[in-house]
Amino acid sequence: MLKINLDKDWEYLEGNLAFLSQVLLRDDWKKVDLPHDIAIEKPRSKDNPSGPDEGFTAGANIFYRKDLVIDKELLGKNLILEFEGIMGYSEIYLNGTLLKKHFYGYSSFLVDITKYVHEGLNTLLVYINNVHKPSSRWYAGTGIYRHVWLRVGGEVFIKPWELHVKSDVIDEKKALLDIKVGLKSGKRIGGKLQFRIFSKEDELIKEDEENFEIDEEEKVISKILEIYNYRLWDIEDPYLYKLEVKVLVDGEESDVDSTYFGIRKIEIIPKVGFKLNGRVIKLKGGCIHHDNGILGSASYDRAEERKVEILKQNGFNAIRTAHNPFSPSFLDACDRLGMLVMEEFFDVWTMGKRAYDYHLFFEKYWEEDIENTIKRDFNHPSIVMWSIGNEITWGSGVDWERDEGYASIFEWSERLSKKVKELDSSRFVTSAFCGIPFENIKVENVEENGIVILGVWQEGEEVREKWGKITEKYFKTLDIAGYNYKIDRYRYDAEKYPNRIICGTETFPYTLYDNWKETLENSNVIGDFVWTAMDYLGEAGIGRASLDENEARNFLGHFPWLISNCGDIDICGDKKPQSYYRDIVWGLRKDPYIVVLPPEIYGRKIYLKMWGWEPVERNYNFKGYEGKPLRVYIYSDADEVELFLNGKSMGRKIAGDRVKYKVFYDLNYEEGRLEVIAYKNGVEVGRDILETTGDPVGLRLIPDRNIISSYEDLSFIKIVAIDELGREVTDAKNKVRVKVEGVGKLLALGNADPVSQESFVGNEISLYKGRALAIVKSLGLSGEIKLKVWGEGLKEEEVIIKCE
Structure with missing residues (x-):
């Protein structure tokens, strides 16, 4: 079906559901374009x-309204609305x-x-209720926060989301494409489907x-097509093909739809691990x-793409x-850039984690x-x-000793797994299982x-x-066992369980x-997914450091x-110290890296x-801490490191694997220059420098892209404080003001x-820490x-x- 974007020219107002005519x-009403997050x-x-x-944010009840003009040509078509995501209970x-x-804020849905x-003016109204709190364990937002589309099809049309391609690699030269097309019509009719496959270079x-x-x-x-001399989709070469299918009735086009797809082979093998296109890889997740x-x-396309770019770069x-x-x-974006994905469905099933979360609706709507x-x-x-x-x-409601409860998670695990495999047998099914607070677990500092x-x-x-016996039942019908914070069990x-394929679905950053x-070192463990790769709103302060034990x-x-x-x-896309440490652990950085624990x-x-x-x-x-002690940390995979303070050696220390790539020096602060040199086999292999800078006097603006599309595109611009020598001032706290001119x-x-309590x-x-981020949006016009x-005090x- 033809997709028409409906993001432009909406109106909204806050209020409770009442007589619609009065509303x-x-x-x-206020004007707004989608995507929109009022929270x-x-x-x-x-x-x-x-x-x-949810970060102490406010909920809201909100109406959205849009005028939908239907002309004579559209009136004779099949029309379906596609909502990619509405956060809150929506009508x-x-x-x-x-x-x-619709009650699940993260799943897309269709409305015929x-x-x-x-014919003429039609009024589309969306009502969202999201004031019942707490309803989430993290920031969810409120509103129509993803795209809305109008799908348009002819007398016979391809149903939305029902043009599917499954690839099967036969050998190095030949692949089979298993294509399934879901058709719908209001009467008995015949016709022809025309299949066309295009390369990434748009060649038929x-x-x-x-x-x-x-x-x-x-x-x-169903249709099976053979492809010869194909190119694989891979994380290093994410090659995409395009399939176009036309519906012809009496020689005339009734509908057309298209999709991108990739040809790739995935396997999991006990004592071998995860294989992509025949080679074993570990998931750096x-x-x-x-x-x-x-x-x-708010889900802007460029914002989503940028997240993937940043993670790929790191x-x-x-x-x-x-x-x-x-x-x-x-x-x-993951398809285009070559990023593997574990897509998760739910955080809760029948038992909730918060009073108003999805467990209230799970039993009725999980299948949909x-x-x-x-x-x-x-x-x-x-x-x-x-x-x-x-x-x-x-809160599963299960008596672990007797496997009894309101709804056994073992039964639900089997039920959900079976449903997933009925819909898609080409991918693996997993679930993230965490520790269980048995009485005899010791909790220590x-x-x-x-x-x-x-x-x-x-x-x-x-x-x-x-724990092992319980997980045997839970993972029985799954392909991969998801372990949350259980790296201590890998060897055991x-x-x-020698045939169990394990994935570290969540691990602590501190034990990186x-x-x-x-x-x-464990072949059955296919990868490690840190909690988390990027900071997020809500679950506020889970990773905070405190000087107060009670707090x-x-x-x-x-x-x-x-x-x-x-x-x-x-949240602005900048690397934090633990990211540089990960670079060392993953072998992505050879130079050492300096960070400092402040003297206060x-x-x-x-x-x-x-x-x-x-x-x-x-x-x-x-400034003001001259002569006071502080601690300097060095991240390095070298054999040794040597720290210099204003040219004076603070001594060499063992680094690398023997100290888990982390070394520290205690010294008294004096302004100037810290320099570390890393050695392997006595030979210098890298160095890093950290200097005292002057006061901030200016700004450096660093856009992620200087040229963007004129239609609904974004540029992310880093705002960086600099001193008179152009060096970044990482302790600057100046307030800055922004003005945007042009298109x-x-x-x-x-x-x-x-x-921060400042508005975004x-x-x-x-x-x-010397930085801020501005995001500008194009408005549909060419220009600048x-x-x-x-x-304050900045040019x-x-x-x-x-x-x-």
């Missing part, structure tokens, strides 16, 4: 019942008639409006036809949430969509939501695994070098055996070295905490959970401060967008983005 007559616009408050889970009305209710439209490489007959029932037409940082949950080859389906544009997701995403070569659930052991890790679980042999389970070492024992932070603070990459917290105990990281900084500006607008302005939708923001930035700077 439509109100004069306080990111509203002030946060410690009194908001969403609490730290879809057309011309006052309720057509659909063919029988409900008339294959065409064929198939006759069909269809009655009022829906029908699936990261869990991420759906939000787009300072944009909130060595990740796999992503877990925690804990729900992501947008089509995100998956499209899984079916919609798999059908929608079937053709993405990036997806290699479906995950049916995350940590369902929480572990202290090392002044860092106190709170709440470390210690499992004895009895608990080890219990390799012997106990051990996570990867255990993954590499640190709280699972999440108190107001004004907003951000998780556990990611390798911050030197010598004090620092409390954190294993989602946290030492509160170190890439900063050597500590675009300022979409968002923010920083990565995890406790204004035109001024404080620098955090000029961004001007100035601030004005500008950058020009071209829109073509």
